[in-house]
Amino acid sequence: MDTITHTLFGLSLYAATKKEKMDRKTKMAYLLTAVGTSQIPDIDVISQAWDTEGLYQMWHRGITHSIFLTPLWALLFYILCLLFFKVKDRRLFFLGWIGAFIHDTSDLFNAWGTGYLEPFSQIRITFGTIPIIDFVFWLIIGAAFVLSRKKPVVNRPFYFRAAWLLIALHVGLQSLQGYYFYQKYSHDYGQVALSAGFIPTTFQVITKHEGNVTIFQDGLFQHKQTLYVLESQEEADLERLFANNPSAKTLYQWSPFVVIVEDDNQIGVFDPRFYRNGQSFLFESIEH
Numbered sequence: 001m002d003t004i005t006h007t008l009f010g011l012s013l014y015a016a017t018k019k020e021k022m023d024r025k026t027k028m029a030y031l032l033t034a035v036g037t038s039q040i041p042d043i044d045v046i047s048q049a050w051d052t053e054g055l056y057q058m059w060h061r062g063i064t065h066s067i068f069l070t071p072l073w074a075l076l077f078y079i080l081c082l083l084f085f086k087v088k089d090r091r092l093f094f095l096g097w098i099g100a101f102i103h104d105t106s107d108l109f110n111a112w113g114t115g116y117l118e119p120f121s122q123i124r125i126t127f128g129t130i131p132i133i134d135f136v137f138w139l140i141i142g143a144a145f146v147l148s149r150k151k152p153v154v155n156r157p158f159y160f161r162a163a164w165l166l167i168a169l170h171v172g173l174q175s176l177q178g179y180y181f182y183q184k185y186s187h188d189y190g191q192v193a194l195s196a197g198f199i200p201t202t203f204q205v206i207t208k209h210e211g212n213v214t215i216f217q218d219g220l221f222q223h224k225q226t227l228y229v230l231e232s233q234e235e236a237d238l239e240r241l242f243a244n245n246p247s248a249k250t251l252y253q254w255s256p257f258v259v260i261v262e263d264d265n266q267i268g269v270f271d272p273r274f275y276r277n278g279q280s281f282l283f284e285s286i287e288h
Contacts, residue, residue: 001107001130001133001137003039004133004138005106005134005138006038006106007035007038008137009099009102009106010034010037011035011141012164013034013038013095013098015144015145016164017034018157019153020154026085026087029085029089030092032077032080032085033077033081036077037073037077037098037099038103040076040100041100041103044064044065047060054248054250057247057282058115058250058253058254061112061113061114061115065103065104065116066117067117068117068118068119070097070100070104071097073097073099073100074100075093076096078092104116106130106171109128109129109175110126110127110129110130110132110196111126111128111193111195112126112132113125114126124254126193126256127175127178128203129177129178130171130174130175131197134198136170140166141163141167143163144163145159170200174200174201177201177203181194181218185216188207188209189209190208190210191207191208192208193256193272195273199219201219201220201221202222204227206272206273208272210234211231211233212229213228213229213230213231213232213272214228214229214230215227215230228272230272232258232259232261233260233261233262234260238260238267238269240286244286245268245284245286248269248285251269251270251282254271255269255282257272258270259271259272267286268283269283269284269285270283270284
């Protein structure tokens, strides 16, 4: 998910917590933990500063997004709260654990995916059933905020807890639809990937059979539409590309499948899940 959504998740966790008996420092500790652990897995973006081998694509959403690291993130913020606010409350650890868990797990559902099982598996898990920016989440959380403002402080957590239930329901329904479309296209194509649209119930279904990549638009309330038909040059020799552009090798390993481009000017690979208006922003190439 995007940074704004992760921040909203953290604020919603904090808002869903009963705080009427907390003093100011305890509230600050809870706020730091909820928002901090909802953001901390994305600390991997700083790895761009020392990436000289084209590995950033694997590092981003890699080990920092591992489910096995979530209790360590929680422990880090528990210690920070103890140091800065002198607050010793074991519930902070569990709040932090939930925050980190929600971050890592929510990222599974969009097309970018995560190294959820690192370091035990390098496989990027991606479902593609939720867009990377999901305005439904924003709408649900915004509605909870507006409705709760009209209520006594003691009753406000109820609205955010209800919001979390609606968010879970939305993710569940989208994922059931995604599973349906994945199975539908898997009967006819060797490789299938999903990329959810910004409008709920709509999906781009990206398929590959031999050297042919076809991108469809499909949904529960719309007819199947062919958006793009692409030809992948599967016979191209990629060794020189990988040797001269290590990021291309990383992209090749990271993506479920790629389109290989080779002409008189260049050779390269791109991820068709991010193909829009004749190009993909995940494209790595070299000149011939």
